[in-house]
Amino acid sequence: MNAAQPAFLCRTGTRNDLGQVMQVMSTAFDPAFGEAWTRSQVEGMLDIPGTWLTVAACGQMIVGFSLMRSVLDEGELLLIAVDPDWQGRNIGRSLLLENISTARLRNIHHLHLEVRETNNAIGLYKSTGFIQCNTRKGYYHGQDGQLFDALSFTMTLEQKNKSA
Numbered sequence: 001m002n003a004a005q006p007a008f009l010c011r012t013g014t015r016n017d018l019g020q021v022m023q024v025m026s027t028a029f030d031p032a033f034g035e036a037w038t039r040s041q042v043e044g045m046l047d048i049p050g051t052w053l054t055v056a057a058c059g060q061m062i063v064g065f066s067l068m069r070s071v072l073d074e075g076e077l078l079l080i081a082v083d084p085d086w087q088g089r090n091i092g093r094s095l096l097l098e099n100i101s102t103a104r105l106r107n108i109h110h111l112h113l114e115v116r117e118t119n120n121a122i123g124l125y126k127s128t129g130f131i132q133c134n135t136r137k138g139y140y141h142g143q144d145g146q147l148f149d150a151l152s153f154t155m156t157l158e159q160k161n162k163s164a
Contacts, residue, residue, distance in 0.1 A: 006058045008091060010098040013053030013065060018042060020062035021055065028064075028081035032143045033116060037079060042067065045078065054098050056082070056091045064091040068099050075103045077113040080121065092121065096128055104157055111157065116140045117149040130155045 013021065022039050029036035045051050050071055056064035064082035068075055077099065082091045103111055113130065115122060117140075126132075130153035139150035 008056045008058045008063055008086075008089070008094070010054055010056050010094050013055040013062075015043070015046065017053070017055050017062055017065075021053070021065045024062060024065055024081050024083050025079075027084055033140055033148075034143075035116070035140075042079075045069065052102065054095055054102070056086075056095055058086075064095055066095040066099055068103070070103070070106060070108050073107060073109040075099075075106075075108040075111045077111065092124055093128065096124065100128070100155075100157065104159065107159070109157055109159065111155040113153050114150050115153070117151055122151065125153050128155075 018039060021042065025036045025042075042053075045067060046053060048069065051067070051069040054066045054068070055062045063086040064080075066080040067078045069078055070076070077096075080092060080095055082095075100111065111130070113125065114136075115125065117135075132151055133154045134152035136150040136152065138147035140148040142148065
């Protein structure tokens with residue numbers, strides 16, 4: 001990181017962060033694909049046990065977030081976004097790695113995510129160890145009627161030996 005760039009840190013998000021999370025959501029997701037969630041959708045998901053919000057903050061300002069859920073030993077990345085003014089500073093990577101670490105602590109063995117085939121985050125997912133396992137043809141619909149495939153990715157998490 002360049003010394004002139006302000007530092008950020010990843011932390012557990014709370015409902016008090018949702019105003020800023022929704023601001024990031026509105027700027028980070030291209031409205032042409034309708035992928036951004038509403039505040040009530042995020043709040044509803046947070047009510048479900050096994051769901052957690054992680055935020056990347058620079059001081060009091062939230063510059064990125066991710067939303068994960070888990071059931072038993074399976075986890076799913078539901079959302080990840082970085083404010084466009086803050087992209088290119090490894091914030092998305094930091095959020096993803098923080099969630100992988102949290103998943104291990106929660107004894108999650110498999111992570112899953114799904115992404116539109118033209119999403120720039122695909123390289124990030126691959127570089128952190130996710131492997132494409134499926135394609136859903138024509139799953140995403142652009143506003144212009146164009147169809148885009150959804151790519152499904154998975155990652156098996158190695159659990160640390162508890163007896164060592």
